[in-house]
Amino acid sequence: MYKYDHFDQSIVDARVAEFRDQVNRRIAGEITEDQFKPLRLMNGLYLQLHAYMLRVAIPYGTLDSRQMRMLAHIARKYDRDYGHFTTRQNIQYNWIKLEECPDLLAELATVEMHAIQTSGNCIRNISSDQYAGAAADEVADPRPWAELLRQWSTFHPEFSYLPRKFKIAVIASPEDRAAMRLHDIGLELVRHNGELGARVFVGGGMGRTPMIAPEINPFVKADDLLSYIEACLRVYNRYGRRDNIYKARIKILVHEIGADEYRRQVAEEFAHVKTLGIDPPLAELERISAFFAPPAFDAADVEPDRSDPDFAVWLDQNVKPHKQAGYAIVNISLKPIGGIPGDATSAQIDVMADLAEQYGFDELRVTHAQNIVLPHVAKRDLHAVWQALREADLANANLDLISDIIACPGLDYCSLANARSIPVAQKIATRFADMDRQRDLGELKLKISGCINACGHHHAGHIGILGVDRKGVENYQLTFGGSGAEDVSIGKIIGPGFDEDGVVDAVEKATEVYKTLREGDERFIDTYRRVGLEPFKEAIYG
């Protein structure tokens, strides 16, 4: 894992001191809320429905047990004993007091964490593949590149006031586990004739105008990557619309001028940027990469005893192959049946930290699906890990099944939301609680947003649910056919919306149609793509 150097630590400490002064001035009445709001947002502090909400950055979703324990400590000391892991691989606290926030941030800074650039029209937390460094199919470890981008984008003077927020994802596998093409910039590290570079996709996103990022460059050499991304941002910063918030994201710019013209302008800008010498020297890349050296794998390749049927189901569902023989990737589901997707108590967060320290080379990852990963667990330890998780109510064997639902906080917490998301997720998970039934349905990614901003990624759900306000009453639209994976697609609205119970019934009817029509190993989305919407519509709307 990357460790802060003197510069990293000093800028974070300085920001804490600066924000403490700003908070004091706000409480003393020296600045108004209008003056203070942009300052608190730059430090991840929102005012939500019930209280201030703080979003803490977890760079590319990677953290160690010391940091994870600090997240538990923050939940215990400053919040109400829990935290909410988000689709941007971050964590949010829902009940923060303004007057305590500077102390909270000071404690976070002691473990090399902060909340900088988790809000505002700047480059947000870089996201990545939660299996980085462990996946057998990666061509390189994406984390050094994500870290380089983190450093480059932190307090970048030119990109601190962009037309709108900006999200970047880096992956290095053909399998996309990070919804890469639904980002403002998506990078897929690839090799051409042994040389490392990246496919660059620009102009993806969800929100009210979902778009899949077109490929702007099929291969940018690693040595040029930072300059190329700088050029991508410069063109956006120059021509992105600042007059209309709904048209301010880069996806609108790329769409309106066209990918070819955008590509041409980036190439022109790149030729200039390349003369500025911003690409890091090899020594700096090597310095960063050294932090991500593989751990000392030494476990024998032994298969775990599968005689306990519950353990065997968990192995099959939540444990994934590791590139190193003798090891496995453990997914910890934060989606208990009837629970709140992404929420974990401080005690649970501590348990996960302990397991990472004892069994996982001290590493954890947060996934965009609001789960936690222990990326490097020896197979011989899987049973012990499972037992500990089970005791903490963290052994839900539902990864990628219908109850592994992404849901935004919705109207229960969020001031932007139009409808509640969490109760719908709870009802669907409860309806499909039976594990055999879930496993029979197979991979089915269900995602729920409480408003058009799409924080719950409903556009990318095999089944998506969008909560809307219909004359003061919650109403839920269904979308089918979305995917955030390598088979990326945007879901389509299937027809009129439903009330809360109605949408649960509609989802169940859709699964029945799938079971009737599926062929071979088809997933729900495969069947939907093959047969189209009509059979589903007929069953749901009669």
Added chain:
Amino acid sequence: MKLLTGNELRSGAVTWWTGSGWSLHVEDAVDVGEHGEAVLHAEEGARRVNAPYIIDAVATPQGPRPAHIKDRVRALGPTVRPDLTLKPADPAAGDWII
């Protein structure tokens, strides 16, 4: 009826104008009628409330009930965590929101 609501500056907690001060409980809120804007500006200026705004509500025997579900959620707390609402001992309290 019209209610004036906002958040406490220091804690962020939801507050309601009672006619003479602020309360965490919507039951204590009073109809501000046509005077809402004046009270809003005075209270915001004095830093006794943050991000205030005026909402529509309906008078009921149990007290004012905000017209929009969002403000009812604000008034009570998250429907999915009854233990964190203002009425944790009342399991039926959430029915008031819906």
